[in-house]
Structures are given as structure tokens and as C-alpha cells.
Amino acid sequence: MCGYGALFTGVLRQSGGMQTAIDIMRAGNLDRAYCFIFGGYHTYPDSGHNYCVLHPLAAAVRYAQGCGFARVLIVDWDHHHGDGTQTIFASDPSVYCISIHSAADLYMARAVGLAQGMTSAAAAVGHGNIPLLNAAYSDEFGEQMGLAGRFYQAHESLSVVEETLNQLPWHPDLICIFSGYDAHIDDCGRDISNWTDDDFRRLTMLVLDLAHQLACQVFSVHNGGYNLPVTIAAAVSHVEVLAGYQGSS
Numbered sequence: 001m002c003g004y005g006a007l008f009t010g011v012l013r014q015s016g017g018m019q020t021a022i023d024i025m026r027a028g029n030l031d032r033a034y035c036f037i038f039g040g041y042h043t044y045p046d047s048g049h050n051y052c053v054l055h056p057l058a059a060a061v062r063y064a065q066g067c068g069f070a071r072v073l074i075v076d077w078d079h080h081h082g083d084g085t086q087t088i089f090a091s092d093p094s095v096y097c098i099s100i101h102s103a104a105d106l107y108m109a110r111a112v113g114l115a116q117g118m119t120s121a122a123a124a125v126g127h128g129n130i131p132l133l134n135a136a137y138s139d140e141f142g143e144q145m146g147l148a149g150r151f152y153q154a155h156e157s158l159s160v161v162e163e164t165l166n167q168l169p170w171h172p173d174l175i176c177i178f179s180g181y182d183a184h185i186d187d188c189g190r191d192i193s194n195w196t197d198d199d200f201r202r203l204t205m206l207v208l209d210l211a212h213q214l215a216c217q218v219f220s221v222h223n224g225g226y227n228l229p230v231t232i233a234a235a236v237s238h239v240e241v242l243a244g245y246q247g248s249s
């Protein structure tokens with residue numbers, strides 16, 4: 001099988017793997033899972049977008065809800081905006097999406113999607129999107145791109161994620177991490193997020209501390225990364241914390 005046939009076969013296999021992980025978690029036999037898949041976060045409800053044709057993570061969220069995980073938090077720290085994810089769940093108060101991303105890489109997102117692509121639950125507290133912007137960009141940049149609101153710089157990024165996690169509209173029953181590694185300082189993230197391997201550990205710890213506090217299971221899926229050695233090192237950093245977490249420090 002080749003072309004789209006192979007693509008769809010791959011997506012179905014990915015979805016099956018994610019559903020198996022959710023089944024095991026729902027049975028109470030696993031607190032945290034990592035799926036080496038491509039989540040499809042740019043895919044819209046009615047169309048593919050950029051590299052994404054289908055959205056296995058959105059399907060997994062719906063599957064998880066059908067298994068009893070009623071309210072799902074998605075934390076997306078890929079360098080690029082999770083426009084498809086947010087659009088899919090835009091009118092669904094049972095899913096809360098947080099996307100911390102580069103505001104300067106809008107070629108991956110539709111500006112209208114970025115402006116409107118906030119879930120209703122996120123809009124209620126106003127923290128669904130965390131756009132990062134290098135201080136070197138002019139104040140007019142946002143206006144030119146049709147954007148408004150607060151932009152954050154690299155040195156603020158981890159603290160604003162922590163603040164956002166502390167202001168959820170409800171307690172989630174399941175937390176999904178959309179773990180993109182292209183925000184690494186040695187990938188696309190230089191002068192935007194500037195994250196190192198230690199920062200990916202810290203991000204993971206922030207989510208796991210919240211999950212520990214709420215007695216909530218965590219389901220992480222692999223995503224972006226264009227520099228393979230950097231991506232591998234960052235992913236290993238994330239998975240090490242995910243696998244070895246023993247509780248709040």
C-alpha cells in the first residue's frame with residue numbers, strides 16, 4: 001500500500017495504540033502513557049491542514065470520554081499553534097486546550113483560527129492560548145497579523161504555563177500532553193521559547209504535579225521536531241520524567 005492508503009493505515013494503527021493505552025489507563029493499570037504517534041494538531045474538523053490530514057489525538061480524546069474520562073485537558077507545547085485541536089473542541093466545554101506556541105510562526109495556522117480557535121472553557125478564563133513572541137518584533141506585528149492580546153517572552157514561558165495550569169475552569173479527569181519538541185532552543189525555538197532539555201523536564205513536571213494533586217492520569221503523545229538528535233534528547237527528557245515521577249518535589 002502506498003500514498004494516502006499507507007497514511008490512513010498508519011493513522012488507524014496510531015489510533016488503535018492510543019485507544020489501547022486509554023483502555024489500560026481506564027482499567028486502572030497505568031497512571032501515565034506515552035504514545036509515539038503523530039497527533040495531527042493542525043487538522044480541522046472538515047479538512048486537513050499543513051502536514052496533518054487526520055487528528056488521532058482528537059479521536060483519542062473522544063474515545064477517552066466514551067470510556068468515562070468526562071473532562072479532558074490538552075496541554076500542547078509544540079512550537080506551532082494547536083489550531084486544529086482548538087477549532088475541533090471550540091464549542092465543547094468538556095475539553096480545555098492550552099497551546100503555548102510561537103506567535104511568529106503563523107504560517108502554520110490560519111490567523112482567523114488563532115483569533116477564534118479557543119475553546120469555550122478556555123475562553124471563560126482567557127488562557128487557552130499562550131503566544132510567545134521575541135522582544136525584537138515590533139508592537140505593530142500583532143496588528144499586522146490580525147492578532148490582539150498579550151504576548152509572552154521566553155523567560156516568562158514556564159511561569160505562564162504554571163499559572164495557566166493553576167487556573168483551569170474545572171478538574172480534568174484525564175490530561176493529554178501534546179509533546180512537540182520543535183520549541184527546543186536548537187530547533188525552531190531559538191529566541192522564541194529557548195527551551196532546553198531541562199525545560200522539557202520542567203514542563204513535564206508541572207503537568208505531573210497537577211495530575212498528582214488531582215489524582216488524574218496523564219496521556220502524552222509525541223509531536224513536532226525537525227532536528228532529529230535534538231528531538232530524541234528532548235523526548236527522552238520528557239519520557240524519563242513521565243516514567244519516573246514519584247510525586248511533587
Ligand SMILES: [Zn+2]
Pocket residue numbers: 078079080180182224225
Ligand atoms: Zn510544530
